[in-house]
Each structure stands twice: as structure tokens, then as C-alpha cells.
Amino acid sequence: MTWNPMLEPWLLVVVAVLLVGYVVYAAIRASARARLMWLGRLVMVLALVAALARPGIGTYSANVANDAVDVVFVVDTSASVGAEDWGGEAVRLEGMKEDIKQLAADHPGARYAMITFNSVASQRLPFTTDATALQEAVDLLTPEDGYYAMGSSPTVAADLLHEVLRDAVEADPEGERARLVYYLGDGEDTLNGEEEDFSESAGLVQGGSVLGYGTKAGAKVRAYDTYARDYADYIYDSGSYEPGISKIDEDTLDSIAQQLRVSYQHRDASSEPEAADVDVRRGTLAPDTANRMSFPIYWVFAMVIVGWLLIESFLLVRAGREVRDALTDQERREDAREAGDDV
Known part of the structure; x- marks a missing residue:
């Protein structure tokens, strides 16, 4: 497996430590029910770090720009x-x-x-x-x-x-x-x-x-x-x-x-x-592997991120609907109380 990080390696490590540390801290302080959500977010953060590292497997021939x-x-x-x-x-x-x-x-x-x-x-x-x-x-x-x-x-x-x-x-x-x-x-x-x-x-x-x-x-x-x-x-x-x-x-x-x-x-x-x-990086003859590249698999981790974001969106929409229904029910109760009806 090969790696071609989008960020400098040291910066990627710093970002990973900060994000993972925050999520773990939040999960420890959360309630038992909310802790499951934070564990899911931890998986998403790890997938994000892996995607930024741009892993690849195997090799294939590729034409690269011979500008030198x-x-x-x-x-x-x-x-x-x-x-x-x-x-x-x-x-x-x-x-x-x-x-x-x-x-x-x-x-x-x-x-x-x-x-x-x-x-x-x-x-x-x-x-x-x-x-x-x-x-x-x-x-x-x-x-x-x-x-x-x-x-x-x-x-x-x-x-x-x-x-x-x-x-x-x-x-x-x-x-x-x-x-x-x-x-x-x-x-x-x-x-x-x-x-x-x-x-x-x-x-x-x-x-x-x-x-x-x-x-x-x-x-x-x-x-x-x-x-x-x-x-x-x-x-x-x-x-x-x-x-x-x-x-x-x-x-x-x-x-x-x-x-x-x-x-x-x-x-x-x-x-x-x-x-x-x-x-082409030095303008000199290279071995046969000089123009071979790896198959990128960062998209697999990106799909994990997208999947978890969809779950978060679904839960957020459902929670919003529950809040809206609760407020509507409360308004009805208040209207009925003001009208002298029994609640």
C-alpha cells in the first residue's frame, strides 16, 4: 500500500490527534445513549484522516507530463x-x-x-x-x-x-x-x-x-x-x-x-x-517504475464519511420533527386552556 497525503505528514498527525482527542473526550462525557453517536463520529473522523492520507494499492502505468x-x-x-x-x-x-x-x-x-x-x-x-x-x-x-x-x-x-x-x-x-x-x-x-x-x-x-x-x-x-x-x-x-x-x-x-x-x-x-x-522530476532516465502509479482507494473512506453524514442528517431531521410536533401539541394545549376547555 502507498500513501500520498494531501497535507504535510506532521500537519496530518496534528489534525488527527486534535480531532480524535476531542471526539473521545466528548464520548466520555456524554450519556450512554449519546455515546453511541460519538463512537460513530469517531469512525467518521478516522475515515477522514485516512482519506486525507490518500492510500493506494497496486500499480498501473500512467502517462505523466514530461515538461522537462x-x-x-x-x-x-x-x-x-x-x-x-x-x-x-x-x-x-x-x-x-x-x-x-x-x-x-x-x-x-x-x-x-x-x-x-x-x-x-x-x-x-x-x-x-x-x-x-x-x-x-x-x-x-x-x-x-x-x-x-x-x-x-x-x-x-x-x-x-x-x-x-x-x-x-x-x-x-x-x-x-x-x-x-x-x-x-x-x-x-x-x-x-x-x-x-x-x-x-x-x-x-x-x-x-x-x-x-x-x-x-x-x-x-x-x-x-x-x-x-x-x-x-x-x-x-x-x-x-x-x-x-x-x-x-x-x-x-x-x-x-x-x-x-x-x-x-x-x-x-x-x-x-x-x-x-x-x-520528469529530474529530467533524467528513470527505471521502469518511474511512471507507475497506485490505484487510489481514498474514496472508500470518503464513502464512510458520506454514509455517517447521511445518518446524522436523518437523525437531525427526525429530532427536528419531534421538537416541532411537541411545540405544536403544547400550543394546542395552551389555546385550549385559554378557551376554558379541559386539557
Whole structure:
């Protein structure tokens, strides 16, 4: 059982001693019949003290406000995220959008920022606590236009991520905030340029994850048409004129996770992403129990108080009716006496 008192513990003890002491004193001085009422009031006082202590039993997971957390989403928007291997024929980007929204819900109250990348990286959303702004930015995510795609690099966002994190650190001189990075991509390198390294950002984050999308078998890639705002035909291999196949590169994704010193998760439509556990009171990573709470049972004691108050109200109303009837009877007697009638 856990306790989360509404008052300071010492003040709750003082209140309890005063109330219990007064009721016991009154019960000792009362008549035998009235003493039963005071014993009932003693039960009510004890229930009140117990309710103020706010007891709880068991545990359950709860989302708590992560107002000391910065979350950066690094999202692959290259043409390959249009591959049809997310839970059937849905494209990878749809899974990424679902996961971003779920991870944001797992960190309510946090500041969110978003970086997207294909052949180049850009910051789509500066840090904001507006979850609606994040959702709108996510809804607007589209793959690179399939007809003009110039390839992509899974590491092209490394420098920009470090810059965003460095600015967040400089804006938090007392070091009270935790910074999380969620990288979402398939790891496929079609740019064949020089690889960048995320290691420089590792010391600026306290957690996060690299989330991988796609399958080893791969899938055909739908070509997104920027002008039609929809997916058109497939992207074709320029040599064979067959639809191109995009495959996940988990070695690259695992390497990025190691550079950032975060975990790697392979994602599919049958599961949910795992969010980092954060102790929002200190802005640092917390054990699994940091966001677990007890089931409150103070309402049980509150019901005892309400029950006794109803009994007191009933007895008070009945006593008032008896007094009123007695006064009415006395007035009748006096009226009859004044009229010379026998009482």
C-alpha cells in the first residue's frame, strides 16, 4: 500500500490527534445513549484522516507530463519510405507517422522538434510544446517525389541533429532537461556519398531509439507525385525497367543506434514502439517504475464519511420533527386552556 497525503505528514498527525482527542473526550462525557453517536463520529473522523492520507494499492502505468524533456524526431522522407511493406500494402511512411504520434503521446508535455532527411536534411519543426503543431507537421510528411528523387543517405542528418541538440543544451544552462532522439528510417543508402557519424550527439542525449522500417525481402516502392499530392505508379529500375525493390538495411540502423548509444527497434504494424522511460522530476532516465502509479482507494473512506453524514442528517431531521410536533401539541394545549376547555 502507498500513501500520498494531501497535507504535510506532521500537519496530518496534528489534525488527527486534535480531532480524535476531542471526539473521545466528548464520548466520555456524554450519556450512554449519546455515546453511541460519538463512537460513530469517531469512525467518521478516522475515515477522514485516512482519506486525507490518500492510500493506494497496486500499480498501473500512467502517462505523466514530461515538461522537462526535449524530444527530437529524425525522420526518413526519401522515396524508399513509399515501399509497400507496412502491414500489407501500406507504405512505410504511414507506419512512421503512427509511431511518431504514439511516441509523442508517451511523452505528454514535452518539447518536440522534427528533422527530415533524404539527400539533404532540414528541420521541419523547431522545439515546441504544441502537440497539435507536431501532429500537423507529421500529417504533412510525404516521401520525396519519386520522379525527381536523387537518392538518400541514412546519415545525412547527423550534423543538423548535433546542431539542434547543442542549441537545446545551451538553452538549458542548469541541465534540468532530458533530451531524447527517435530516429525513424529504413537505413537504405542510395546516395553512395560519404557517411556521416552521429557519435558527436551521443553525449547530448539521455535516451531514445532507432526505429527500423521495412523487410529483408523488400517491397516495391510507390512513386509519390508532389503535384497530384498522391502516390502514382511505382519507381522503376533504370536498367531492367522493372519496379525497384527497397530493402531495410539493419546493419546501418544498428550502427546509428550504437553511435547515438540508444536501442534499436525493428518496427512492424503488429506492435507498438517502445518509448524511453524518463523521470520528469529530474529530467533524467528513470527505471521502469518511474511512471507507475497506485490505484487510489481514498474514496472508500470518503464513502464512510458520506454514509455517517447521511445518518446524522436523518437523525437531525427526525429530532427536528419531534421538537416541532411537541411545540405544536403544547400550543394546542395552551389555546385550549385559554378557551376554558379541559386539557
